Amino acid sequence: MRIHRTAAFGAVAVTAMAMVLSGCSGGSSSGSTAAADSEPVAGGALTIARTGQNVSDLDPVAKTLTSNNAYTLDKIFDTLTTQDGDGALQPSLATEWKASSDGLTWTFTLRSGVKFSNGDALTAKDVVYSIERHLKVGGALPLSAPITGVKAVDDGTVEVKLSKAYTPLATELATFASSIVPDDLDGKSEKDFFADPVGTGPFKVGTWDKNSSTFELVKNTNYWQSGKPYLDSVSYTTVSDDNSLVQQLQGKQVDVIQDVPMANVAALKSNSALTVDTVGSWNQDQVFFNTSDGPFANRDLRRAVAQAVDRATLTQTTTFGTGTTGTTYIPATVRYSDQSADILKYDVAAAKADLAKSGVAAGTTVKLLVESGSQARGQQAQIIQAALKEIGLTVEIEQKDSATFWTTFPSKDYEFALTTVIADTGDPDNVTYWQVDSHGVSDSFHTGYQSDEVDKLAAQGRETPDGDARKDIYAKIQQLVAQDSPTLSLDYAANILSTQSSVHGIELIPNGTLQLQDAWIAQ
Amino acid sequence: MTSTRPGATLVAGLAVVGTMIVLAIAAPLVTGHDPTALGLTAGLQPPSWSHPFGTDQLGRDVWARVVYAGRTDLRVGVLAVLAPLAVGTLLGLLAGYFGGPLDRVVRFVIDTVMAFPFYVIVLALVAVLGTGERSIYLALAAVAWVNYARVVRNGTRGFAGENWVAAARGGGLSRRRVIGRHILPNAVPQLIVLAVTDVVFVILAIVTLSYLGLGIRPPTPDWGTMIFDGQAFVTTQWWIAVFPGLAVLVTGIGFSLLADGLADLYRERD
Numbered sequence: 049m050r051i052h053r054t055a056a057f058g059a060v061a062v063t064a065m066a067m068v069l070s071g072c073s074g075g076s077s078s079g080s081t082a083a084a085d086s087e088p089v090a091g092g093a094l095t096i097a098r099t100g101q102n103v104s105d106l107d108p109v110a111k112t113l114t115s116n117n118a119y120t121l122d123k124i125f126d127t128l129t130t131q132d133g134d135g136a137l138q139p140s141l142a143t144e145w146k147a148s149s150d151g152l153t154w155t156f157t158l159r160s161g162v163k164f165s166n167g168d169a170l171t172a173k174d175v176v177y178s179i180e181r182h183l184k185v186g187g188a189l190p191l192s193a194p195i196t197g198v199k200a201v202d203d204g205t206v207e208v209k210l211s212k213a214y215t216p217l218a219t220e221l222a223t224f225a226s227s228i229v230p231d232d233l234d235g236k237s238e239k240d241f242f243a244d245p246v247g248t249g250p251f252k253v254g255t256w257d258k259n260s261s262t263f264e265l266v267k268n269t270n271y272w273q274s275g276k277p278y279l280d281s282v283s284y285t286t287v288s289d290d291n292s293l294v295q296q297l298q299g300k301q302v303d304v305i306q307d308v309p310m311a312n313v314a315a316l317k318s319n320s321a322l323t324v325d326t327v328g329s330w331n332q333d334q335v336f337f338n339t340s341d342g343p344f345a346n347r348d349l350r351r352a353v354a355q356a357v358d359r360a361t362l363t364q365t366t367t368f369g370t371g372t373t374g375t376t377y378i379p380a381t382v383r384y385s386d387q388s389a390d391i392l393k394y395d396v397a398a399a400k401a402d403l404a405k406s407g408v409a410a411g412t413t414v415k416l417l418v419e420s421g422s423q424a425r426g427q428q429a430q431i432i433q434a435a436l437k438e439i440g441l442t443v444e445i446e447q448k449d450s451a452t453f454w455t456t457f458p459s460k461d462y463e464f465a466l467t468t469v470i471a472d473t474g475d476p477d478n479v480t481y482w483q484v485d486s487h488g489v490s491d492s493f494h495t496g497y498q499s500d501e502v503d504k505l506a507a508q509g510r511e512t513p514d515g516d517a518r519k520d521i522y523a524k525i526q527q528l529v530a531q532d533s534p535t536l537s538l539d540y541a542a543n544i545l546s547t548q549s550s551v552h553g554i555e556l557i558p559n560g561t562l563q564l565q566d567a568w569i570a571q
Numbered sequence: 572m573t574s575t576r577p578g579a580t581l582v583a584g585l586a587v588v589g590t591m592i593v594l595a596i597a598a599p600l601v602t603g604h605d606p607t608a609l610g611l612t613a614g615l616q617p618p619s620w621s622h623p624f625g626t627d628q629l630g631r632d633v634w635a636r637v638v639y640a641g642r643t644d645l646r647v648g649v650l651a652v653l654a655p656l657a658v659g660t661l662l663g664l665l666a667g668y669f670g671g672p673l674d675r676v677v678r679f680v681i682d683t684v685m686a687f688p689f690y691v692i693v694l695a696l697v698a699v700l701g702t703g704e705r706s707i708y709l710a711l712a713a714v715a716w717v718n719y720a721r722v723v724r725n726g727t728r729g730f731a732g733e734n735w736v737a738a739a740r741g742g743g744l745s746r747r748r749v750i751g752r753h754i755l756p757n758a759v760p761q762l763i764v765l766a767v768t769d770v771v772f773v774i775l776a777i778v779t780l781s782y783l784g785l786g787i788r789p790p791t792p793d794w795g796t797m798i799f800d801g802q803a804f805v806t807t808q809w810w811i812a813v814f815p816g817l818a819v820l821v822t823g824i825g826f827s828l829l830a831d832g833l834a835d836l837y838r839e840r841d
Contacts, residue, residue: 291805311803365611365628420784423803426796427628430789434609447702447784 092569097302108227109187118224125227125247135474151213163270165252172200177231189225213511219475250277250565261286278568308544327556328381330471331541340496348406350533354392355399363539374537376526384522391530410440417465420447497534581832587825595641604632606639607790625810640792648774654712659719667727760837767830
């Protein structure tokens with residue numbers, strides 16, 4: 049299947065997932081490729097190759113947000129808050145934010161001295177306009193926060209009113225869709241404004257021809273971090289497949305490649321002219337069970353499957369050691385993911401015991417629906433097939449292309465299914481709301497899973513301020529869900545980046561983007 | 572293809588196809604490995620004495636998979652030609668012999684099916700029917716019969732007006748007998764050549780569908796799936812994709828030689 053990274057954040061293919069195809073991978077180690085003791089040098093043009101589609105639209109609240117559009121937005125625009133390489137929330141255009149004691153009023157203090165790329169100063173009006181536009185239009189990543197009003201208290205302060213306490217607000221305002229644009233788009237029409245957008249980010253659009261595979265960003269000389277960005281320009285080129293991606297880097301045609309194919313990581317690492325950097329992502333390869341209908345409505349059968357699969361070996365083999373073994377439904381890089389939760393471990397004897405308890409006869413055939421197009425997922429399906437054969441279940445693998453998969457799966461016309469999903473934010477509420485809260489938008493991500501206790505805890509988690517109490521709530525949810533096993537996290541993927549060793553200072557973020565304001569090229 | 576040594580093409584084609592068929596039938600004798608047994612700790616090993624074609628990512632023996640995949644692909648390839656051959660021949664004979672409204676309807680359907688690119692129809696049919704061997708047979712049967720029907724119809728139309736046919740009818744022979752015993756045999760050489768050529772296309776179609784994840788279901792080994800699985804490793808572990816690719820190539824050449832050789836043979840006879 050031709051690997052176009054269809055990738056869409058949110059929207060059609062569902063907010064909590066997408067990032068379709070080509071698998072991705074898992075990993076560790078955050079941070080930058082910079083040699084710590086060398087001094088950044090200003091100047092130079094950086095070239096980056098990536099797969100997927102050409103940049104098509106730079107409106108943050110567009111109906112569909114492909115990954116290449118999203119990963120360009122954050123170079124041109126800033127958000128109030130931002131995520132760092134460890135997934136932690138950091139100040140950006142807002143230096144401080146706090147919620148009132150009832151959680152209903154949030155106050156954001158804006159950074160002073162920030163200018164747009166056209167020289168205009170950033171004021172509270174711009175922020176109010178941007179949030180209101182996001183609320184009104186919705187787009188691919190609509191705001192889930194119950195916002196009733198946004199107002200400018202003064203030029204440097206914005207107040208957001210909520211109808212209900214909602215802790216994930218600050219994290220939600222860090223997504224690509226919450227980019228801050230100028231008030232009233234500087235009086236321009238959407239079409240005109242987003243053809244050459246004005247933002248507060250480190251770069252602005254240079255050359256952009258929608259029919260060409262190259263897209264160029266140039267330095268924003270009004271950028272608020274003094275002396276940055278170091279680079280004069282960044283040029284993206286879209287390539288057709290993974291093999292040409294790797295060849296472009298090895299042939300020194302480009303400085304950086306994004307989404308390095310997992311199979312090539314070892315070879316690239318052994319090349320001393322290149323640097324490889326990985327960070328845990330919000331992606332995971334995950335099995336979903338139809339808990340409302342069919343064989344997997346049986347909890348014991350789900351538990352049998354969960355214990356029959358050796359996820360550690362599966363992860364090692366299919367991600368080439370770049371991924372981390374899946375545990376709970378909350379990826380390890382998302383806040384309050386409980387990696388010590390009491391999950392169902394690989395234990396063939398226990399799996400056989402649960403299978404016997406389930407009353408399902410040995411030799412029964414179960415159907416695994418797999419989204420085709422990813423080599424890794426295809427292999428994972430075959431590993432699951434072999435593992436379940438050990439406990440006496442016959443697995444029939446049904447591969448469907450993405451379009452068919454995403455109509456079959458949501459209509460619950462499946463027994464169990466394997467796909468790759470991505471969380472939209474680093475807050476545990478996002479993935480919880482999508483995957484296990486039966487009041488969420490997707491019927492517990494099309495599993496039909498419903499647990500009164502989980503629903504109650506999820507509502508509490510949404511309102512409880514960050515801290516140990518909130519952490520405990522999510523630990524409890526992860527525990528309950530792991531034991532009921534409506535889903536099975538196989539592996540958490542890594543975002544992988546490879547560069548020429550002369551490139552320094554790029555920071556890789558768990559949501560898949562690269563931050564370039566600190567990037568520089570050694571001369 | 573004209574050759575100074577008539578028959579050389581035929582012999583080469585028979586030798587290649589014969590070898591492939593023997594290997595496929597004797598699969599359990601030529602390899603000691605189970606083509607579907609996973610060995611997760613022994614993946615991506617280069618060719619060696621114990622694994623002459625190396626192992627794939629899941630530690631399965633590539634040689635074993637190539638020969639077992641031959642069983643699948645050759646079997647499906649040959650079987651998938653039979654149904655369209657039968658249907659196409661029958662409709663072509665009837666349309667050509669009787670002419671009139673029946674001929675117009677058959678020609679209309681043939682032209683309609685041929686107006687679509689082959690893979691567009693096959694992919695659409697497989698998407699509707701679901702993946703798996705059964706869908707391959709149905710999808711190919713629905714599309715491939717038109718080639719046979721057209722060839723047979725054109726041949727039959729020519730004979731239908733000839734004096735010997737009129738004489739046979741006049742002599743009291745039934746229509747069925749005239750068509751079956753006298754007209755059909757004239758079309759057989761052409762049909763055989765066409766069918767053998769078609770096997771190549773059908774095997775390619777199966778391999779393509781499997782490569783796209785729409786054909787043979789895992790874990791049944793198949794060349795197309797093997798090529799897809801090996802694609803990520805083309806630059807590093809070439810053996811995973813190259814050997815099944817070579818198997819497709821050799822099979823294709825073998826059947827093409829065979830078809831050419833048969834065509835030469837019939838031409839000489841005339």
